[in-house]
Amino acid sequence: MRQIILDTETTGIDPRAGHRMIEIGAVEMVNRRLTGNTYHQYINPEREIEAEAMAVHGITNERVANEPLFADIADAFWDFIDGAELIIHNAPFDVGFIDHETQRLNKARGKPVLGPVAERCGILDTLTMARKMHPGQRNSLDALCKRYTIDNGHRVLHGALLDAEILADVYLAMTGGQTALILDSSDDHSQRSGAEDTGGLSIRRLSAERARLSVVVPDVGEWQAHLDKLERIRQAAGECQWDRLDSQNAQASETESH
Incomplete structure (x- = not known):
């Protein structure tokens, strides 16, 4: 929009x-x-x-x-x-x-x-x-x-x-x-935004510059530590299936990426 x-x-x-x-x-x-x-x-x-x-x-x-x-x-x-x-x-x-x-x-x-x-x-x-x-x-x-x-x-x-x-x-x-707001009197944006009329400050907001969030994929050791943690939760809670499907899918995706 x-x-x-x-x-x-x-x-x-x-x-x-x-x-x-x-x-x-x-x-x-x-x-x-x-x-x-x-x-x-x-x-x-x-x-x-x-x-x-x-x-x-x-x-x-x-x-x-x-x-x-x-x-x-x-x-x-x-x-x-x-x-x-x-x-x-x-x-x-x-x-x-x-x-x-x-x-x-x-x-x-x-x-x-x-x-x-x-x-x-x-x-x-x-x-x-x-x-x-x-x-x-x-x-x-x-x-x-x-x-x-x-x-x-x-x-x-x-x-x-x-x-x-x-x-x-x-x-x-x-x-x-x-x-967020950044003030920078030397930025080229000052000429576009008319900063000379606001005390020489140019206005640049982070909402215009924020990069897309990167997706960080866990390495093999981090993924194994995650699975170990889930297993300890499962043992403490008794029978529990809530994580198995997502874990298997994610592990398969990680294997394919390597």
């Missing part, structure tokens, strides 16, 4: 009041493993960023003044998310902004080319999930990191790609996965 963990930053809180997206960050996960494929883009919103929003994400008007318009990046962004299940913390907020942008673009193009998101992607809201799992508790992304012991100490301001990568760890932890 292909999933995209996604986050956005905006000029304010309500697209109906004319607010726009200024940053999109997304990471790809297939079969619960991060693939290393990311999407990260700053956007010129063609309007001023509210001071309250700037205090949250630290993105200034000057920072995005020379970035492309949403119309310039919309097709590449849509290609990245199309057909995937989107995992978003407080999904109505981000999906609302994406749909608002695509509606504006479709109107300008004179035809419905993109969206709505819900017609082309699955949507999983981790905030709704967290509220069901932890009723009556704080369920912000920071609170979930603390609850699931996920390191987000390097996160001072919100950033779309950084938050998406942290949310990937939170989602895996919430759904029974195991994750």
Whole structure:
């Protein structure tokens, strides 16, 4: 299953009041493993960023003044998310902004080319999930990191790609996965993940790099010791047949492998 963990930053809180997206960050996960494929883009919103929003994400008007318009990046962004299940913390907020942008673009193009998101992607809201799992508790992304012991100490301001990568760890932890975090300022991945915007740190999670578990076959001495142990259990317990078939099959497989 292909999933995209996604986050956005905006000029304010309500697209109906004319607010726009200024940053999109997304990471790809297939079969619960991060693939290393990311999407990260700053956007010129063609309007001023509210001071309250700037205090949250630290993105200034000057920072995005020379970035492309949403119309310039919309097709590449849509290609990245199309057909995937989107995992978003407080999904109505981000999906609302994406749909608002695509509606504006479709109107300008004179035809419905993109969206709505819900017609082309699955949507999983981790905030709704967290509220069901932890009723009556704080369920912000920071609170979930603390609850699931996920390191987000390097996160001072919100950033779309950084938050998406942290949310990937939170989602895996919430759904029974195991994750780990490595910080490495010299890794080539820093250029892909926009690490220069997070204090020079690149973020590389072990869930994306974990090798397949190797199967270690016992040698002849280890196998004989195992059989001896089973025999002692059998003698102590009386008549017991539970291990004989599996042991014989395994021993035959070991003989064939040699």
